Amino acid sequence: YLELSAGLQKQLTETANAIVRDGHGLLAADESSGTIEKRFSKVGIENTEENRRAYRELLFTAPQEVTDSISAVILFHETVYQKTKEGVLFVDILKKRNIIPGIKTDKGVVKLSCTNSETTTQGLDDLDNRCAQYYKDGCRFSKWRNTLYIGPLTPSSIAIQDNANVLARYASICQANGIVPIVEPEVMTDGDHDLETCEQVTTDVLVALYKALRDHHVYLEGSLLKVNMILPGADCKKKYSPQDVAEATVRCLSRSVPAAVPGIVFLSGGQSELDSTNHLDLINKAPGRKPWKLSFSYGRALQASAIAAWNGKAENVSQAQEVFSIRAKMNGLASTGKYNK
Ligand code: 13P
Numbered sequence: 001y002l003e004l005s006a007g008l009q010k011q012l013t014e015t016a017n018a019i020v021r022d023g024h025g026l027l028a029a030d031e032s033s034g035t036i037e038k039r040f041s042k043v044g045i046e047n048t049e050e051n052r053r054a055y056r057e058l059l060f061t062a063p064q065e066v067t068d069s070i071s072a073v074i075l076f077h078e079t080v081y082q083k084t085k086e087g088v089l090f091v092d093i094l095k096k097r098n099i100i101p102g103i104k105t106d107k108g109v110v111k112l113s114c115t116n117s118e119t120t121t122q123g124l125d126d127l128d129n130r131c132a133q134y135y136k137d138g139c140r141f142s143k144w145r146n147t148l149y150i151g152p153l154t155p156s157s158i159a160i161q162d163n164a165n166v167l168a169r170y171a172s173i174c175q176a177n178g179i180v181p182i183v184e185p186e187v188m189t190d191g192d193h194d195l196e197t198c199e200q201v202t203t204d205v206l207v208a209l210y211k212a213l214r215d216h217h218v219y220l221e222g223s224l225l226k227v228n229m230i231l232p233g234a235d236c237k238k239k240y241s242p243q244d245v246a247e248a249t250v251r252c253l254s255r256s257v258p259a260a261v262p263g264i265v266f267l268s269g270g271q272s273e274l275d276s277t278n279h280l281d282l283i284n285k286a287p288g289r290k291p292w293k294l295s296f297s298y299g300r301a302l303q304a305s306a307i308a309a310w311n312g313k314a315e316n317v318s319q320a321q322e323v324f325s326i327r328a329k330m331n332g333l334a335s336t337g338k339y340n341k
Pocket of ligand 1: 269
């Protein structure tokens, strides 16, 4: 088969490596207008376009130390075209700060018919055109999320296969447009399954994903993985230590993710801010072969306290930025195993 041109390969490799450069990770600020509503309503902030704009301005203009630990930001479509109060595009602000802008390109999940409420992700049809446009508008990477659920009969073989194939097709389209794909198969924590089950399922999901990426000729050196840590289900009665989580996560990844992949970035998936940081730190300290960078791509774990501190009020902006900066800094330290709780 044909390969991507040497020039395109070089560009994708450079972008992927810049995103996971030492001590850095991603801010996932790509909540759709529906999802940010859930985050805002918790603290009574109205979900208006101006509030979404003002809140993202707060994040993207936070003190300089944020750029010491945030290398890239995942944006939602609306945010790519929004500006600061002074009229500067957010994308330009980020680029000036050496933060790489990226874009969530999936269009959400739908049910897979005749399964136990399993899902696949939509958005492939017009993805080629959208990637070309987002590249012109300054985005250099993308994120796409598929979800898998653990239950007595799930994930089914069709869910594992379909979700792997959709992610591979997405990655291939991104790379042809010079966009680094972050592939995200999220094994959800819903349920009462134990940590061992999460490890087995996540390993199976990742092995299927990397087979599909190979089948679609995806250039692994110019791609990144975003995935869940290995955790017990949210309703699991058995208790596990943070060290158990770290060791299971490294074991799972070492068995399933090729060494050609430059970095693996974790989602926080409902863990507290402190747990997310502590787990990442222990993962980086855990024994075992770790040929990739292991960093963060947190949404809630970087933003929950900042949203609460802001509370939709202009007078709280600098305090909220301070809170955000501290989480960014701690996760930056954890991404090299230098955070001590
Ligand atoms: P959380 O870190 O809040 O789970 O969000 C990350 C993300 O982008 C999931 O797709």
